[in-house]
Amino acid sequence: MSRRERYREEVRQEAKAHAMAQLAENGPGGISVNSIAHRMGLSGPALYRYFPSRDALLTELISEAYQDLAETLESTAAEHRAAEPVVALTAMAMAFREWALAGPQRYLLLFGTPVPGYAAPAETIAAAQRALLAFAQVLERLPAPACPVDESFGQWLTDRGVGVAPSAFRQAVVGWSRMHGLLSLELTGQFALMGFDVAQLYRDAVKSVLNG
Structure with missing residues (x-):
């Protein structure tokens, strides 16, 4: 796996960990890609390169x-x-x-x-x-x-x-x-x-x- 691929996987795993934390805090309806991006120090559009939508993130979880x-x-x-x-x-x-x-x-x-x-x-x-x-x-x-x-x-x-x-x-x-x-x-x-x-x-x- 290349460095770029490793970085991509790390970002995806971190995003999913934040999504699970949002689940614990706010329930399934509280998952927000923009909020996750903010917690990770990214812009919303940047995180959408890894998960094209909230539903795509939910489906993977x-x-x-x-x-x-x-x-x-x-x-x-x-x-x-x-x-x-x-x-x-x-x-x-x-x-x-x-x-x-x-x-x-x-x-x-x-x-x-x-x-x-x-x-x-x-x-x-x-x-x-x-x-x-x-x-x-x-x-x-x-x-x-x-x-x-x-x-x-x-x-x-x-x-x-x-x-x-x-x-x-x-x-x-x-x-x-x-x-x-x-x-x-x-x-x-x-x-x-x-x-x-x-x-x-x-x-x-x-x-x-x-x-x-």
């Missing part, structure tokens, strides 16, 4: 966060490949919570209030599906639940060429939704004054999903 989450879940699944599926899935669910707690602003960028005026491009949608499918692939190792599966689940998988059983995918969606619900409430402080063990509540929800 979102894609990287989804990729990191997917890699966290996939590596956890790989570490527990020889374990019973319930053990592997529980470990993955707990890894998901640890990932969220380690970077709450990053979690809320992905799963919190939508950013005003921002429409996620296709590459971020594909990255999000990767994390969900990591759960579905392990759920395939469990007996299929007795409840009927809406045909739309199978159609969704067929349309995208994903080789996962519809019943496992449905169960993954249900579990994913429950985990998100609890994590979102926890990270926005909704449980702060209730005085109970949120980690245990989360474990109970995961166990409920795995029990069908």
Whole structure:
């Protein structure tokens, strides 16, 4: 890598670090390329050479966060490949919570209030599906639940060429939704004054999903 390329990468990484700080301070709607440029001692137009728009910066942050989450879940699944599926899935669910707690602003960028005026491009949608499918692939190792599966689940998988059983995918969606619900409430402080063990509540929800 040339000196110019190294400098370009350093500027991009610094800009993304400032964007994450803005997320923590002001939420997703508070990201401003001009403000980031000011903090870096650059002009707005200068920083736009590295990120052509606020949306381009957001897309990169979102894609990287989804990729990191997917890699966290996939590596956890790989570490527990020889374990019973319930053990592997529980470990993955707990890894998901640890990932969220380690970077709450990053979690809320992905799963919190939508950013005003921002429409996620296709590459971020594909990255999000990767994390969900990591759960579905392990759920395939469990007996299929007795409840009927809406045909739309199978159609969704067929349309995208994903080789996962519809019943496992449905169960993954249900579990994913429950985990998100609890994590979102926890990270926005909704449980702060209730005085109970949120980690245990989360474990109970995961166990409920795995029990069908």
